Amino acid sequence: xxxxxxxxxxxxxxxxxxxxxxxxxxxxxxxxxxxxxxxxxxxxxxxxxxxxxxxxxxxxxxxxxxxxxxxxxxxxxxxxxxxxxxxxxxxxxxxxxxxxxxxxxxxxxxxxxxxxxxxxxxxxxxxxxxxxxxxxxxxxxxxxxxxxxxxxxxxxxxxxxxxxxxxxxxxxxxxxxxxxxxxxxxxxxxxxxxxxxxxxxxxxxxxxxxxxxxxxxxxxxxxxxxxxxxxxxxxxxxxxxxxxxxxxxxxxxxxxxxxxxxxxxxxxxxxxxxxxxxxxxxxxxxxxxxxxxxxxxxxxxxxxxxxxxxxxxxxxxxxxxxxxxxxxxxxxxxxxxxxxxxxxxxxxxxxxxxxxxxxxxxxxxxxxxxxxxxxxxxxxxxxxxxxxxxxxxxxxxxxxxxxxxxxxxxxxxxxxxxxxxxxxxxxxxxxxxxxxxxxxxxxxxxxxxxxxxxxxxxxxxxxxxxxxxxxxxxxxxxxxxxxxxxxxxxxxxxxxxxxxxxxxxxxxxxxxxxxxxxxxxxxxxxxxxxxxxxxxxxxxxxxxxxxxxxxxxxxxxxxxxxxxxxxxxxxxxxxxxxxxxxxxxxxxxxxxxxxxxxxxxxxxxxxxxxxxxxxxxxxxxxxxxxxxxxxxxxxxxxxxxxxxxxxxxxxxxxxxxxxxxxxxxxxxxxxxxxxxxxxxxxxxxxxxxxxxxxxxxxxxxxxxxxxxxxxxxxxxxxxxxxxxxxxxxxxxxxxxxxxxxxx
Numbered sequence: 089x090x091x092x093x094x095x096x097x098x099x100x101x102x103x104x105x106x107x108x109x110x111x112x113x114x115x116x117x118x119x120x121x122x123x124x125x126x127x128x129x130x131x132x133x134x135x136x137x138x139x140x141x142x143x144x145x146x147x148x149x150x151x152x153x154x155x156x157x158x159x160x161x162x163x164x165x166x167x168x169x170x171x172x173x174x175x176x177x178x179x180x181x182x183x184x185x186x187x188x189x190x191x192x193x194x195x196x197x198x199x200x201x202x203x204x205x206x207x208x209x210x211x212x213x214x215x216x217x218x219x220x221x222x223x224x225x226x227x228x229x230x231x232x233x234x235x236x237x238x239x240x241x242x243x244x245x246x247x248x249x250x251x252x253x254x255x256x257x258x259x260x261x262x263x264x265x266x267x268x269x270x271x272x273x274x275x276x277x278x279x280x281x282x283x284x285x286x287x288x289x290x291x292x293x294x295x296x297x298x299x300x301x302x303x304x305x306x307x308x309x310x311x312x313x314x315x316x317x318x319x320x321x322x323x324x325x326x327x328x329x330x331x332x333x334x335x336x337x338x339x340x341x342x343x344x345x346x347x348x349x350x351x352x353x354x355x356x357x358x359x360x361x362x363x364x365x366x367x368x369x370x371x372x373x374x375x376x377x378x379x380x381x382x383x384x385x386x387x388x389x390x391x392x393x394x395x396x397x398x399x400x401x402x403x404x405x406x407x408x409x410x411x412x413x414x415x416x417x418x419x420x421x422x423x424x425x426x427x428x429x430x431x432x433x434x435x436x437x438x439x440x441x442x443x444x445x446x447x448x449x450x451x452x453x454x455x456x457x458x459x460x461x462x463x464x465x466x467x468x469x470x471x472x473x474x475x476x477x478x479x480x481x482x483x484x485x486x487x488x489x490x491x492x493x494x495x496x497x498x499x500x501x502x503x504x505x506x507x508x509x510x511x512x513x514x515x516x517x518x519x520x521x522x523x524x525x526x527x528x529x530x531x532x533x534x535x536x537x538x539x540x541x542x543x544x545x546x547x548x549x550x551x552x553x554x555x556x557x558x559x560x561x562x563x564x565x566x567x568x569x570x571x572x573x574x575x576x577x578x579x580x581x582x583x584x585x586x587x588x589x590x591x592x593x594x595x596x597x598x599x600x601x602x603x604x605x606x607x608x609x610x611x612x613x614x615x616x617x618x619x620x621x622x623x624x625x626x627x628x629x630x631x632x633x634x635x636x637x638x639x640x641x642x643x644x645x646x647x648x649x650x651x652x653x654x655x656x657x658x659x660x661x662x663x664x665x666x667x668x669x670x671x672x673x674x675x676x677x678x679x680x681x682x683x684x685x686x687x688x689x690x691x692x693x694x695x696x697x698x699x700x701x702x703x704x705x706x707x708x709x710x711x712x713x714x715x716x717x718x719x720x721x722x723x724x725x726x727x728x729x730x731x732x733x734x735x736x737x738x739x740x741x742x743x744x745x746x747x748x749x750x751x752x753x754x755x756x757x758x759x760x761x762x763x764x765x766x767x768x769x770x771x772x773x774x775x776x777x778x779x780x781x782x783x784x785x786x787x788x789x790x791x792x793x794x795x796x797x798x799x800x801x802x803x804x805x806x807x808x809x810x811x812x813x814x815x816x817x818x819x820x821x822x823x824x825x826x827x828x829x830x831x
Contacts, residue, residue: 112325113140116170119323123174123243124328127189128196135202136177137162140325145212146755151251152212155180158673159204169325172213175249175551179211188569189247190544191537192703193421193642195572211551213249214519217528218550219469219491220245221254223400223438227288228500228535228747230257232712232730242317246324248547252491252528254398255321255328255391256291256521261307262390266382267338276340278302284716285729292403293336294356298738299729307719311390318391329436330387332397332426333380336366349373353409358742368401368408370775371421380425382455388429395432396467402441405449412456419460438532439490440471442478448712451482458486469493470518471532475597479518483527493530494517494546496599497748500535503601504624504654506542506590508563510597512555537703539599541566541582541590559586571641578638581630581651588619590629605660605691605738606748606759608741608789609766610782611668615661625826628655632819635662635812645811649701651813653750656694659822660686667767675775683767691760693818699752700809706753707803709734724800731797734758741790753803758796762789 093668114634117140125133137157145152145168153176157164163180167173181187181196184203188195231242245253267277282290283299284306290296321328342348349370356364361376369376386395399422401407407415426433442449456808459465468490479490492515496506518526529550531543544566545556556562563582568574597618604613628651631644670678698704713730717723735758736744766785773780 089597113142115323116140116325117173118564119170119320120165120167120173120177121548123246123324124177124567126239126243127194128198131400132198135162136165136206137164138167138173140167140170140173142168144172144210144771147212149216150212151175151249152210152215153179154211155205155209156207157205158184158202160201161204163202163205163451164168169251170323171246171251171325171763172323174246176211178208178247178249179551180205182569184376186569186572188566188572188643189244190540190570190643191244192540192646195641195643197572199635203530210609213551214553215526215528215550215571217252217491217530218249218547219252219493219528219530219532220250222471222495222532222534223254223256223292223398223403224534225532225536226254226256226291227285228735229537231284231287232716232726233313234715238313238317242320242324242326245321245326248543249550250326250531250547252327252329252396252530253321255318256331256398257317258307258310258391259291259331259387259713260287261300261311262383262387264307264608265386266342266379269382270341271336271344272340274336276343280338280340283729283732284726285713285733288581289357291331292400293334293353293366293368293766294404295359295363296338296366298359299732303718303722303725305722306716309716314391322394327394329396329398330391332399332420332422332433332435333383334399334401335369335371335376336401337369337379339367341367341369343460345375348375353408356405357738358740359738363738364781366405371414371417376421377425377428380422381428384426384429385715393430395430396436397426398432399426400438400441403438403504404441404444406445410448410450410453412452415453415456416460419457423461423465434465434467436467436469437800438471439468439478439485440736442482443472443476454482455486458482458488461488463487464489465493467527469530469532471495473518474507474514476595477514477518479521479524479526484521484523487523489525489527489529491528492526493532494542495532495534497533497535497538498598498600500533500538501599501601501748502538502650502653503599503603503657504539504585504589504650504748505592505599505601506539507592507597508542508545508559508586508590510543510593511546512559512827514551515549516555532573533599539590540591563590570643570647571638572637573641575634575637577630577634578644581627581634584623584627584630585651588623593620600746601748603657603661605657606750608793609664609763610784610785611671611780613664613668615665617658617661619657624654624658625823627651628819629823632812632816638682639812646701646703648815649697649704652697652818653704654698655822656690656818657750659690659826663690667770671770671774671780674774676771679767679774681770683771687760687763687767690822691755691763692749692781692815693821695752695755696809697811697814697818698750698755699804700807700811700814702805704751705803705805705807707750707752707805709749710803711805713734728797731799736793736797741793744793757799757801758793760790761796765789 120138151172152168154166154173165176278301281302350367466488470487472495473492474494563586564579567582666682713726714723
């Protein structure tokens with residue numbers, strides 16, 4: 089009986105949005121043809137024939153592509169959907185042409201004549217969905233994007249076979265309409281919304297007010313952007329996930345409805361109740377379905393719908409009661425508000441709550457939530473499945489369909505990290521789990537544009553029935569495609585990285601950079617890593633050795649910079665350890681030597697290196713924010729939003745350095761000054777024979793951190809210097825010291 093129920097639940101979801109009407113075939117094919125022209129140019133695009141044919145899929149909902157031709161003939165790309173055709177195109181470019189599509193820049197040199205496909209190559213995905221995004225990605229990576237950048241991302245999504253993704257821009261404009269209709273004033277609404285860089289946590293009920301309000305121009309621009317995003321996603325046959333009402337309301341609702349039953353939630357993220365402690369409507373209150381249906385009706389009226397909606401009521405917040413009856417009622421209220429507007433609604437739920445607070449979410453509590461929605465109408469994202477899967481301890485989410493997701497990155501940090509072995513084997517293990525209700529794979533990073541090898545593997549696994557059999561060979565081929573040519577030293581470097589930084593294992597693996605370089609200094613900093621640092625330094629040497637042959641590749645220069653950055657990060661940890669030991673031993677000369685190298689040589693060298701690539705510039709990051717504005721005052725406001733997120737994350741350093749980045753300008757004017765202050769205070773402590781006072785240092789360094797956030801200093805948005813020369817300069821100075829073990 090269990091297997092029958094599971095099959096029925098999965099069946100409901102397989103049919104949800106499975107292949108649009110036949111009339112959409114022409115539109116989707118046209119979208120893929122336009123993608124080919126954007127990607128390759130109109131000339132090479134003429135060598136490809138693209139069609140979309142629903143009948144190509146032998147099983148409902150399972151995207152399928154077919155490749156043929158080439159050589160003296162045009163390359164034939166057929167797909168059951170636009171996404172399937174785009175994924176087929178990517179397969180041809182990757183496996184037959186040795187090309188590479190990436191965030192950091194694509195390598196698209198086509199061989200001539202175009203390689204022929206032997207016979208007809210047909211591939212079907214093993215699962216209904218390939219999902220993309222995390223609610224936090226909207227703030228850590230997408231927040232300042234214009235349409236040109238969104239267009240690039242949607243193309244990347246299509247080529248990587250993504251067919252399910254969040255589309256959450258513009259929702260505050262819809263909420264504003266609803267709140268005004270309910271009787272809130274514009275001032276009350278303005279006070280409620282966070283600033284743009286923190287909207288993700290406002291949407292999940294974690295925050296309100298912080299670093300707001302939203303300018304009226306923001307709403308107008310986001311509405312326009314959302315329409316374009318949705319139109320393009322739908323043109324490929326993707327299913328956009330729209331937001332729904334999760335139960336959180338502005339405090340001003342209690343003024344309009346004095347008898348309303350609300351619970352004031354606890355604080356979140358070290359914020360006080362000025363910015364957190366959201367108000368949650370009681371599920372039985374009659375205003376709950378009114379607000380929920382008002383919002384969704386207005387949203388669907390504005391944007392249309394594809395019938396899948398996201399809502400997170402208890403993200404990193406403990407519910408008011410552990411009673412299963414309450415949790416079931418709260419869940420039912422959210423779902424019923426959806427189906428009051430859309431009878432076909434499916435609820436997409438981030439399963440992070442079950443992973444984040446396991447002490448609260450016991451079997452009874454989890455069962456109450458999962459059982460409150462009809463099977464097949466709740467689609468759960470097992471958000472951190474590569475490290476801490478939830479499906480294994482919930483009997484495959486009690487029969488509700490789920491997507492096996494790789495979270496990988498926290499805060500959009502830089503830092504080489506991956507768990508490629510776990511990622512490679514994870515989807516198959518979930519598929520083979522007893523009575524599995526897995527219906528897809530997903531990529532759910534908090535921030536993107538980092539560690540691209542990890543996302544290339546995960547995207548490929550969305551189309552594979554089995555794991556990659558030889559990851560060492562896979563990364564070697566990845567490097568050759570990425571750089572446009574095979575080089576033995578580059579391949580060897582990547583195999584070393586696979587064995588080290590990309591081979592984290594166990595539940596402790598988290599892609600969150602906690603290196604001393606990007607943390608507020610103290611004497612208790614953890615410098616341990618899960619890999620042998622020797623592998624990083626040897627990979628660095630090998631990649632530099634291949635530079636004369638590969639330096640013309642933009643992707644190679646990016647990787648060389650990123651690996652050099654990682655090596656400097658390791659060196660900072662080692663010099664910090666030496667400085668700390670010298671302080672504890674009261675050896676002033678050794679402290680000054682190690683501290684001087686760290687703060688006055690290493691960090692300036694890192695900043696100079698980062699400044700050589702436009703993809704690592706603070707100036708570019710801040711200009712992106714300023715470009716959204718319609719006035720100078722608005723530009724200053726957006727820039728401050730961005731600076732806060734990168735550093736203090738709150739008025740008092742509430743989630744300090746969570747979203748750390750290694751950018752030219754940020755290293756020079758944020759990380760370096762506080763390291764210099766720390767080392768000066770340590771030296772004074774030793775010289776004067778007085779203990780180091782961390783509390784006093786924290787107060788003093790906060791002044792530096794806050795000054796950076798409030799500063800109006802502008803930073804270059806154009807690179808300067810040569811990456812290869814600068815990387816070589818750092819290598820020649822520090823690699824011999826590493827080999828000799830002399831710090």
